[in-house]
Amino acid sequence: MKRRQRKHIEERFFVGLMLISMVIVLGSLVLILATVLVKGLPALNWAMVTQVPQGGYYLGKEGGILNAIAGSLALAGGATVLSLVLSLGVVFYLQLFAKNARLVEGVRLALDVLWGVPSIVFGAFGFILMLWMGMRASLLGGIITLTLLELPVMVRTMDEVMQMAPAELKEAAYALGSTRLEMAQHVLLRQTLPGLLTAILLAFGRGIGDAASVLFTAGYTDRLPTSLLRPAASLPLAVFFQLGTPVPEVRQRAYAAALVLTLIVLLISLVSRLLTRHLTRHVVR
Amino acid sequence: MNTDPIIQVQGLNVAYSDHRAVRDVSVAIPARQITAIIGPSGCGKTTLLRSMCRLVELTPGVRVWGQIFFAGQDIYAPDVDVTDVRKRIGLLAQRPFPLPMSIYDNVAYGPRLYGIRKREVLDALVQKQLQAAGIWEEVKDRLNAPASALSIGQQQRLCLARGLAVEPEVLLCDEITSALDPLSSQRIEGRLLELKTDYSIVMVTHVLRQARRLADYVIFMYMGELIEHGPAEQVLHNPQEAKTRAYLAGEFY
Numbered sequence: 132m133k134r135r136q137r138k139h140i141e142e143r144f145f146v147g148l149m150l151i152s153m154v155i156v157l158g159s160l161v162l163i164l165a166t167v168l169v170k171g172l173p174a175l176n177w178a179m180v181t182q183v184p185q186g187g188y189y190l191g192k193e194g195g196i197l198n199a200i201a202g203s204l205a206l207a208g209g210a211t212v213l214s215l216v217l218s219l220g221v222v223f224y225l226q227l228f229a230k231n232a233r234l235v236e237g238v239r240l241a242l243d244v245l246w247g248v249p250s251i252v253f254g255a256f257g258f259i260l261m262l263w264m265g266m267r268a269s270l271l272g273g274i275i276t277l278t279l280l281e282l283p284v285m286v287r288t289m290d291e292v293m294q295m296a297p298a299e300l301k302e303a304a305y306a307l308g309s310t311r312l313e314m315a316q317h318v319l320l321r322q323t324l325p326g327l328l329t330a331i332l333l334a335f336g337r338g339i340g341d342a343a344s345v346l347f348t349a350g351y352t353d354r355l356p357t358s359l360l361r362p363a364a365s366l367p368l369a370v371f372f373q374l375g376t377p378v379p380e381v382r383q384r385a386y387a388a389a390l391v392l393t394l395i396v397l398l399i400s401l402v403s404r405l406l407t408r409h410l411t412r413h414v415v416r
Numbered sequence: 417m418n419t420d421p422i423i424q425v426q427g428l429n430v431a432y433s434d435h436r437a438v439r440d441v442s443v444a445i446p447a448r449q450i451t452a453i454i455g456p457s458g459c460g461k462t463t464l465l466r467s468m469c470r471l472v473e474l475t476p477g478v479r480v481w482g483q484i485f486f487a488g489q490d491i492y493a494p495d496v497d498v499t500d501v502r503k504r505i506g507l508l509a510q511r512p513f514p515l516p517m518s519i520y521d522n523v524a525y526g527p528r529l530y531g532i533r534k535r536e537v538l539d540a541l542v543q544k545q546l547q548a549a550g551i552w553e554e555v556k557d558r559l560n561a562p563a564s565a566l567s568i569g570q571q572q573r574l575c576l577a578r579g580l581a582v583e584p585e586v587l588l589c590d591e592i593t594s595a596l597d598p599l600s601s602q603r604i605e606g607r608l609l610e611l612k613t614d615y616s617i618v619m620v621t622h623v624l625r626q627a628r629r630l631a632d633y634v635i636f637m638y639m640g641e642l643i644e645h646g647p648a649e650q651v652l653h654n655p656q657e658a659k660t661r662a663y664l665a666g667e668f669y
Contacts, residue, residue, distance in 0.1 A: 302471060302513075306502055307582050309529060322516040413564065
């Protein structure tokens with residue numbers, strides 16, 4: 132066979148393989164979205180998102196999933212705010228003040244390892260911590276555990292974003308007599324704002340979608356989260372607990388919860404894209 | 417002409433982790449003149465320049481010993497405020513890097529750091545420095561546009577205006593025209609010649625013709641060592657050292 136012909140067949144074979152991978156990836160995404168939509172849309176109505184379950188979430192036929200929506204927003208929102216405060220501290224220290232290169236690399240490695248730790252381990256750790264502190268399953272416990280889960284994502288993403296800011300840019304600010312904090316505040320923060328926002332939303336997305344870490348620590352309840360020291364419901368657990376019941380009306384709530392969770396995550400990525408476009412006006416490339 | 421030195425380098429050494437970039441350099445930089453540091457690439461001229469405003473220490477693993485006197489004070493003394501040194505001795509980088517903000521805010525950045533908040537004062541300052549850098553006419557109608565939208569030649573002049581706005585006494589220029597087109601380079605050179613009445617300028621250049629056009633005083637370096645220094649006339653036209661002669665004759669770059 133002529134060489135050119137052989138190369139031609141070879142190329143078509145591999146392009147074929149790539150196309151199959153593409154179809155599997157895109158196809159599964161479409162299937163997941165379709166399932167969530169087909170099952171969730173009929174279940175979704177005004178009452179569903181404005182009421183808490185009546186007569187117990189596992190068996191009660193009446194009511195909606197407002198407890199889980201509010202609980203999830205409180206859990207992930209609280210954890211994201213807490214992570215943000217801690218992350219900025221860690222990242223600015225690593226970027227501006229840390230003199231010991233080994234310490235910096237050590238912290239990065241530790242965070243990468245934490246990033247890979249399964250969330251059920253964070254859940255178990257949070258649970259043990261709470262037992263030791265004499266706490267019960269509560270909104271606060273859930274927030275603390277989710278913070279542990281979100282921190283590595285947020286810190287490492289912010290760290291990478293700041294690492295990518297041109298060294299000459301920082302130098303330009305120093306050359307004008309800025310202190311390290313002034314440089315960070317006026318230059319680094321502005322330059323990296325779109326990336327930092329992405330980091331925050333990424334962490335929020337990880338937090339709001341996780342079931343295992345809030346299972347023992349936040350618990351589950353039919354009520355709205357009104358106190359840090361009471362249990363809080365969440366959307367992933369709303370799916371988990373309510374999908375396995377024999378009562379069709381309760382299963383409807385699970386599908387609705389899955390849809391709402393998907394919509395929230397979708398909304399977040401759309402908003403982050405919009406904001407990124409808006410915020411890159413001044414970014415120097 | 418006033419020949420008192422503005423900066424006095426004494427026994428300066430700079431070492432990166434693997435090699436010594438500046439070896440035992442002692443030289444006096446004359447005030448209100450243009451001093452050009454010339455030499456082949458990798459000879460330590462940029463390192464010498466960057467050590468004069470203590471930016472060299474931002475490089476990880478660098479060690480500096482020796483002294484640099486500025487206004488009677490060793491800028492490497494432990495009690496010196498490094499931000500004050502960098503305010504009084506400004507540096508313009510090879511490639512312009514506007515700060516991620518508007519044209520106006522770039523120039524106002526330094527004055528704001530030093531506590532100037534009044535709008536009228538800032539407005540006047542911004543206009544004055546943009547004029548001094550020769551870019552006012554081009555940007556006066558779009559001061560609030562992002563600085564990154566300017567051409568690279570305009571960006572370099574904006575960076576000049578930004579550097580002037582903190583009112584330094586010395587201006588260090590690190591091959592500031594090497595990334596620019598000939599016309600922009602010419603404009604910058606014209607500005608430097610005007611600015612030397614108020615500022616002491618030290619420039620690194622690898623373009624000999626540029627040194628001939630601008631310099632009043634010339635420092636020639638080779639392999640981290642200072643080979644020859646003196647008035648431009650003397651070093652460029654009647655060099656005393658064999659290495660200087662060879663370099664000027666184009667025998668190595």
